[in-house]
Amino acid sequence: MSKKTLVETTINGEAVEFLCEPRQSLLECLRDVLELTGSKEGCLTGDCGACSVLVDGRAVCSCLMLGVEAQGKNIRTVEGLADGTALHPLQQKFLEHASLQCGICTPGILVSATALLNRNPDPTEQEVRYALAGNLCRCTGYDKIVRAVLDAAKAMKSGARPNRAA
Amino acid sequence: MHAFNYESPSTLADALKLMKAHGEKARPLCGGTDLLIQMRAGVRQPEFVVDIKKIKELRELKFSARAGLRLGAAVSCIDIAENEEMRRNYPGLTEAAHLIGSLQIQNRASVGGNLCNGSPAADSTPALIALKARARIAGPRGEREVPVEEFVVSPGRTVLKPGELLVQLLIPAPAPHSSDAYLRFIPRNEMDIAVVGVGASVTLDGDKVKAARIGLGAVAATPLFAQKASESLAGKKLDDAALETAARLASEASSPIDDMRGTAEYRRHVTGVLTRRVLTIAAERARKR
Numbered sequence: 001m002s003k004k005t006l007v008e009t010t011i012n013g014e015a016v017e018f019l020c021e022p023r024q025s026l027l028e029c030l031r032d033v034l035e036l037t038g039s040k041e042g043c044l045t046g047d048c049g050a051c052s053v054l055v056d057g058r059a060v061c062s063c064l065m066l067g068v069e070a071q072g073k074n075i076r077t078v079e080g081l082a083d084g085t086a087l088h089p090l091q092q093k094f095l096e097h098a099s100l101q102c103g104i105c106t107p108g109i110l111v112s113a114t115a116l117l118n119r120n121p122d123p124t125e126q127e128v129r130y131a132l133a134g135n136l137c138r139c140t141g142y143d144k145i146v147r148a149v150l151d152a153a154k155a156m157k158s159g160a161r162p163n164r165a166a
Numbered sequence: 167m168h169a170f171n172y173e174s175p176s177t178l179a180d181a182l183k184l185m186k187a188h189g190e191k192a193r194p195l196c197g198g199t200d201l202l203i204q205m206r207a208g209v210r211q212p213e214f215v216v217d218i219k220k221i222k223e224l225r226e227l228k229f230s231a232r233a234g235l236r237l238g239a240a241v242s243c244i245d246i247a248e249n250e251e252m253r254r255n256y257p258g259l260t261e262a263a264h265l266i267g268s269l270q271i272q273n274r275a276s277v278g279g280n281l282c283n284g285s286p287a288a289d290s291t292p293a294l295i296a297l298k299a300r301a302r303i304a305g306p307r308g309e310r311e312v313p314v315e316e317f318v319v320s321p322g323r324t325v326l327k328p329g330e331l332l333v334q335l336l337i338p339a340p341a342p343h344s345s346d347a348y349l350r351f352i353p354r355n356e357m358d359i360a361v362v363g364v365g366a367s368v369t370l371d372g373d374k375v376k377a378a379r380i381g382l383g384a385v386a387a388t389p390l391f392a393q394k395a396s397e398s399l400a401g402k403k404l405d406d407a408a409l410e411t412a413a414r415l416a417s418e419a420s421s422p423i424d425d426m427r428g429t430a431e432y433r434r435h436v437t438g439v440l441t442r443r444v445l446t447i448a449a450e451r452a453r454k455r
Contacts, residue, residue: 005172022172022215025202045203046271047357058244058273064202065274066195068172069217112269133356134268 009070011036012080020067027051029067030077038078038107042136049135052108053077059115059134078107081114081162089160090114090152097148101139109135113149114162122153167205174217178304181221181331186306188214189328195219196240197274199267200283223333224278229255234339239278239332243290244269246277256337257451258346258365258444262293265350268357278332281314284322287384291318292365293348295381295391296448299337305330315381315391341376344369345451349444350383351436360384361428364416364440368404368448375399375449380412380441385420385433392419395441404449412445413438 004019011034020029030036030053042050044063051062054076081088090113093099100106109132116123116131123131128149129142137145156162175181185192193212195201196219204210218224224240229251237246246252247264263277266289277290281301291314299314306329314335318324326332340346346367352358363383369376378399380392395415402408422433 021169023167023169025167044206046199046267049268049270052270055273059270060273061199061270064197064199064271066172066198066202066215068174069198069219071174115269130356131269134270 007071010074024067026065026067027062049108052111059112088162089155093148093152097144099144099148105137168211171214176220186329196276196279199271199275235337237335243272258348259293262290262348284318284324287360291389292363292381292383296365296367296379297337299335302334304333318388341369347444347447349440362436364444366444366448368452370452385422392416409442413441416441
């Protein structure tokens with residue numbers, strides 16, 4: 001029953017293999033097996049978005065996906081946004097706009113915002129708010145987050161670049 | 167979560183073999199946005215989880231102006247929402263799929279899964295009822311088709327027998343001068359479970375309604391086809407009186423409960439309000455086609 005399965009996947013651009021039981025969520029695999037603890041455990045019901053990661057470019061709640069389902073998938077976590085010490089423009093703008101307080105929602109919000117800007121480099125405020133509807137923040141009241149995402153979009157249009165294809 | 171076996175068959179035949187072999191101990195997995203939550207809560211504890219996302223028939227989204235739509239049970243809500251043909255031909259179903267949960271949920275969840283989960287408040291089910299969708303089911307005794315309004319039999323339970331899988335949803339091609347719409351009432355803008363959901367399709371003949379179908383969600387133990395309300399519109403102009411009659415009949419067809427989302431009385435009232443609005447939107451869209 002609890003036989004472990006080998007899962008072959010790509011995480012943040014690198015081929016990664018890991019062993020997991022079917023009952024382990026992708027979030028558990030990332031945090032407990034691979035020690036990628038940037039993705040946070042919040043509600044475990046798909047409401048808060050703190051565990052958001054990109055799977056083949058789409059934001060998903062990693063708490064609602066099994067680790068074994070990651071077989072053959074291309075996964076990007078918040079750890080894959082910066083290149084060494086060079087921050088992704090979204091990360092830079094979150095700092096400049098003070099878009100976080102406790103920070104537990106921040107990795108998930110950065111991931112959702114990355115998914116948005118990859119598809120829509122010039123979003124309206126409403127589009128940003130819609131794209132982030134699945135990410136709850138209890139500290140900021142969202143305004144600073146939305147401003148940072150809009151500002152990052154502007155910066156990226158005028159040349160600031162994510163260092164890898166996030 | 168409890169320990170279970172995971173299988174991800176790549177053909178329908180292999181999936182059906184697994185479903186037959188494990189019967190009630192098996193549960194299909196698509197987006198997992200309901201199943202994983204239920205497994206974590208101990209509500210469902212399947213010994214075998216059968217991932218159906220790799221099966222061609224279940225991933226198919228094929229529209230033709232003659233045959234209509236074949237919508238695989240595993241097609242994600244986002245793939246529906248971003249499909250031009252879906253937006254053009256079935257805007258109501260498309261908007262229903264595009265308001266289930268967050269984008270994170272829509273990126274994983276499917277309309278087929280929304281139906282199979284059997285919630286009375288499933289957003290896409292009233293939209294499917296409005297479109298006269300049929301569920302194509304495969305199982306140990308071959309295939310069968312069930313009208314979508316008969317698919318859910320009680321909260322969380324469906325017509326699927328042990329060993330059976332929902333393969334596709336079959337939806338007729340839109341008739342000339344027809345369209346559909348879906349509206350949900352929730353007390354916030356996004357990310358909530360319907361207090362009431364109403365889907366409608368309208369086919370016009372000049373300035374009169376040729377046919378209409380109204381599906382109701384979250385106002386009974388299962389999603390409902392509001393037959394009397396739908397039939398009351400045939401041959402009528404969609405004026406205030408016709409809308410008022412349809413709204414009243416839809417409201418009478420509902421049998422809601424009191425819960426934290428709203429009282430029964432409130433839900434009956436909102437059923438009428440949304441019925442009026444959704445018929446008006448569907449008719450406006452139909453006029454342009």
